[in-house]
Amino acid sequence: MAVYSMTGYATAQYNGPADETGREAMPVLGMEIRSVNSRFLDLAFKMSDELRGTEPALRELLGARLKRGKVEVRAWIEGRTESGLRTPSPAELQRLVGLQDSIVAWHPKATLLSVAELIQLTSRQQALPSGLHDHLLTLAQTVLDSFVGAREREGKRLADMLLDRLKQLRQLAREAQPLIPELVAQQRQRFIDRWNEALGAGNAAGTPNLSTDAVQERALAEATAFAIRIDVAEELTRLDSHLVEIERLIKKGGDVGKRLDFLIQELHREANTLGSKSSSLELTRISVDMKVLIEQMREQVQNLE
Structure with a gap:
């Protein structure tokens, strides 16, 4: 459909x-x-x-x-x-004028027809046919x-545009997925480096040293907390689910405009959450690019029946 x-x-x-x-x-x-x-x-x-x-x-x-x-x-x-x-034809006007001349010849004091009377008479003369309706x-x-x-051709153009935006959103989601483990590993290493620097400064000042295991355990705990804070796996999963449903509705056809409008709002919500959890410029860029594409989709979905 x-x-x-x-x-x-x-x-x-x-x-x-x-x-x-x-x-x-x-x-x-x-x-x-x-x-x-x-x-x-x-x-x-x-x-x-x-x-x-x-x-x-x-x-x-x-x-x-x-x-x-x-x-x-x-x-x-x-x-x-x-x-x-309607506009009277010359033949109709000539016929009325001929009738008027005949009447005036018989009754010289008869009043001549006005323009309004001519229009009224010609309208009455040609009544609308019974089969008009x-x-x-x-x-x-x-x-x-x-x-x-015409609406179907315009709808096809809009559907092609929406499918193209879906393809671009899936590509951005694929780019975002490997960034999270990389960010967690970088944060863990950054914590260990800072902790070692602090230990070195403490040893120089005579502060008791901590074991390497303790440092590693603390680094792991910090990295885990950081990973939980920036994890966007759930958002990416929901976003992919919405993309699948949008594509299904477009290919199904019919009066899908209202349902697509709701799904576009959900897409925008996931992209916003992705941006709020962002801890790198690359992830922020992906979130912004997603919101631009989603806004383009929202404008066009509002044109669909």
Whole structure:
């Protein structure tokens, strides 16, 4: 199953078939769907009054295919203004003017038609076909298929980016693992050297000497305490577990955005702990690099459905 982005756009038109006279039996319909990020599915419709009756069916159609995102649907009839009025054709105007001339010839005191009356009459003359809403739903299905396809392509790009960041995080984790034993060994040797220096200074001042075994035992105890304090094995294990789960969800697909967002927060927590336990510049660098990659992942995961 694919991973879908919450960002997408699609538009299409429906050109109605012509009748016997060559005129369009069905007006040209247009629709566009666009979306941006949102925690939930938020549908907004911008349609002329003639098309409002289709909104419940459109809402059901989109709700069955989309899970999250702020989605705006705009539908219109070509040649009509936002108020639902269309532009009258020259033939219609000529016919009305001819009727007006006939009436004036019979009744000279009759009032001539105003612009508003002409617009009103031409709008009434071409009532909307009864199958308009069915054609609008058919158009909506076409636009929705294109829209979902656009979100799928964007989702694939985001998924590829996330998998690349997972690969880099695993490499940083592998670099961090051998650093801990090295740091413990260095700390143990550093303690022994300082202790021997202190013993040498004590002997010169006449202070009783301690046995080598006692020094080694104390050094071991200090090194053990240091190792416990800087041990990040548990953090690295949890981090690897989160990486495995994130990769599984991406490859599984579907509406995984919320679960991925939670796992990214957990990754950030482990990287922070790794940095707080750091006792070397190299380990600090690894922690910082991890947090940069995790932040990049967090920004992109918020775009996923």
